[in-house]
Amino acid sequence: MPNKGRLHEPSVELLERAGLHVVDGADRKLHAETVDPDVTILFARAADIPEYVSDGAADVGITGLDQVAEARRENLVELLDLEFGSCKLVLAAPEDGDIATVGDLDGGRVATEFPNVTREFLDEQGVDAEITEVSGATELTPHVDIADAIVDITSTGTTLRMNRLSVVADVLESSVRLFAREDTRDHEKVRQVETALGSVLAADGKRYLMMNTPADALDEVKEVLPGMGGPTVMDIAGSDDVAVHAVVDDSEVFETINALKDVGASDVLVTEIERLVE
Numbered sequence: 142m143p144n145k146g147r148l149h150e151p152s153v154e155l156l157e158r159a160g161l162h163v164v165d166g167a168d169r170k171l172h173a174e175t176v177d178p179d180v181t182i183l184f185a186r187a188a189d190i191p192e193y194v195s196d197g198a199a200d201v202g203i204t205g206l207d208q209v210a211e212a213r214r215e216n217l218v219e220l221l222d223l224e225f226g227s228c229k230l231v232l233a234a235p236e237d238g239d240i241a242t243v244g245d246l247d248g249g250r251v252a253t254e255f256p257n258v259t260r261e262f263l264d265e266q267g268v269d270a271e272i273t274e275v276s277g278a279t280e281l282t283p284h285v286d287i288a289d290a291i292v293d294i295t296s297t298g299t300t301l302r303m304n305r306l307s308v309v310a311d312v313l314e315s316s317v318r319l320f321a322r323e324d325t326r327d328h329e330k331v332r333q334v335e336t337a338l339g340s341v342l343a344a345d346g347k348r349y350l351m352m353n354t355p356a357d358a359l360d361e362v363k364e365v366l367p368g369m370g371g372p373t374v375m376d377i378a379g380s381d382d383v384a385v386h387a388v389v390d391d392s393e394v395f396e397t398i399n400a401l402k403d404v405g406a407s408d409v410l411v412t413e414i415e416r417l418v419e
């Protein structure tokens with residue numbers, strides 16, 4: 142997983158939430174054990190991670206799809222979209238310049254940290270342009286006569302705007318992915334890591350509802366509860382009421398509680414769900 146930069150913290154946090162705790166991690170340590178003796182973490186540059194997995198130095202990897210696409214390793218397979226680090230690779234050019242469409246770049250020069258993705262995009266578009274590889278601050282290059290346009294990452298759009306560049310075309314939508322090699326994707330341990338990380342994603346935006354309800358109102362309560370299979374119903378010792386538990390989308394909690402109260406439910410508790418293993 143990424144050793145620094147914007148992807149490091151959220152990657153570590155996801156692993157922690159998934160219960161795969163790092164046990165001997167420390168700042169600047171590039172190798173760590175986890176609570177599972179069979180799972181060791183290697184911390185590497187986001188751009189190097191696809192190669193580490195492809196070449197067998199690691200069995201699964203966590204990094205941006207943009208990096209996986211740039212690495213062009215055919216033995217890599219995506220297991221999960223981890224839904225953070227969302228950004229876009231775009232072709233951008235000076236706001237007040239001559240390049241308004243991809244075709245306008247024919248015969249011109251593009252600077253990028255992503256030469257392979259850029260080459261593939263230009264080929265698909267039937268555009269012949271010279272690609273100059275840079276390793277950062279790409280947004281400067283059209284203003285110092287190194288390039289006519291760039292292919293670079295944007296998320297908020299601030300960097301493009303501050304450097305008077307505007308988007309000419311979208312090249313690739315990216316977010317962080319969990320990926321493996323063709324020959325490791327079915328290993329039991331890889332599956333377990335996939336299940337653990339997937340369970341955190343599955344719980345995102347879900348709430349656990351617990352309530353009491355008179356037994357004769359149970360059918361109406363069940364009708365009100367949306368989503369995921371039937372609710373769990375339990376007897377309450379010494380009472381005619383039953384306890385009902387259900388998983389509900391966060392966006393539906395407000396309406397659902399109002400409807401539950403209307404049909405006779407009481408003592409409704411709403412809690413967060415840490416993980417949901419389906």
Ligand SMILES: Nc1ncnc2c1ncn2[C@@H]1O[C@H](COP(=O)(O)OP(=O)(O)OP(=O)(O)O)[C@@H](O)[C@H]1O
Pocket residue numbers: 145146147148187188204205206207208226227228294295296297315316
């Ligand atoms: N502005 C952004 N918004 C969202 N995701 C981004 C952004 N910039 C980069 N990313 C994602 O993070 C990945 C890593 O970016 P990068 O390698 O530039 O690391 P960094 O966070 O800039 O740290 P450093 O370059 O210092 O290692 C990119 O490949 C991309 O997937």
Ligand SMILES: O=P(O)(O)OC[C@H]1O[C@H](OP(=O)(O)OP(=O)(O)O)[C@H](O)[C@@H]1O
Pocket residue numbers: 277278280293294295296297298299300301
């Ligand atoms: O659309 P925005 O929100 O402005 O983000 C886009 C910027 O973010 C990244 O740079 P980063 O901050 O990672 O710096 P770097 O060049 O050192 O990698 C990317 O290379 C863009 O320059």
Ligand SMILES: [Mg+2]
Pocket residue numbers: 146
């Ligand atoms: Mg960066």
